[in-house]
Amino acid sequence: MSRELTRLYRALAADTDERALPAPDRVRRGADRRARQRAAVGALAVAALVAGTAAGAQLVLAAGPDVDPAPATTTGSPSPSPTAVPPSPGRTTPPPSARTPHAPPSTSARPPAAGPTRIPDRAFFTLAAANDAGTGSTFGSGRVLPALCGATPGESGIVTRRARSLAFKLAGTPEGYLPDGSYRHTITVYRPGRADDALAELRRAVRDCPTRTGSDRGEGLTSTQRLLPDAGYGDESVLFEVRRPATDYEGAPTVKEVVRLVRAVRIGNVVTVLWELGWEGTSTPRSQLDSDSRRAVLAIRDWLR
Incomplete structure (x- = not known):
């Protein structure tokens, strides 16, 4: 063995001797604490996911027919134009622009014009x-x-x-x-x-x-x-x-x-x-x-x- 290698081994041994290894029960407690933290974080993530899903479902149900499903996208075709939103079932009166004007009364049912009743x-x-x-x-x-x-x-x-x-x-x-x-x-x-x-x-x-x-x-x-x-x-x-x-x-x-x-x-x-x-x-x-x-x-x- 060379002198340089012997010197390196001695330095490593000296440095290791100065650092005291933790006791086994301390190491076990640290591992248990980290495991509990990971479990808590996972549970919080699952709860958040469930709450977000429930809230989204409530929004969809409340929106009713005013919410259209997202249109399917065909590969290679341009993005579809937005779909017209149908009126809410609660609306019974169309907007003024959509109202049909009253048609003039039909003349087909009128009686024929009377002829002359006197001769001048x-x-x-x-x-x-x-x-x-x-x-x-x-x-x-x-x-x-x-x-x-x-x-x-x-x-x-x-x-x-x-x-x-x-x-x-x-x-x-x-x-x-x-x-x-x-x-x-x-x-x-x-x-x-x-x-x-x-x-x-x-x-x-x-x-x-x-x-x-x-x-x-x-x-x-x-x-x-x-x-x-x-x-x-x-x-x-x-x-x-x-x-x-x-x-x-x-x-x-x-x-x-x-x-x-x-x-x-x-x-x-x-x-x-x-x-x-x-x-x-x-x-x-x-x-x-x-x-x-x-x-x-x-x-x-x-x-x-």
């Missing part, structure tokens, strides 16, 4: 200046159509009716001469859907009465009735003629036959009838009836606006 003078047309006979118009009750084998077309569903009589002269007839013809002019307002029925009834009545005995001016004469093609007046129209032999009063034997024209025109729920009655044996001039029918339609449309 302005609903009747005015003769052109060249056809004005200067006799004016006379309003009053009377027949609307010539007799058609006892049929009475257009007499149901009436709201109101008004009639007048007026005479006319042809353009070029000098002043002071007798009129060239006259009209029985009526305007009838029907309930909705009944005006077209009235014209259908009139067509049927003319077809069902091709001939009849007894004229509108007296008994004993046979007349014939027939429908004529017609279009371009109002919403629809019916035109028919009545032919019969002339009477002595009407110019026989110079005049052998008299022809009367009748036109009914529907404008919406209104029907106007121009029945040309002539004047002392004259027949109805078709061109004059056409012109006055157009004026009659325009007058009614202006009135109904």
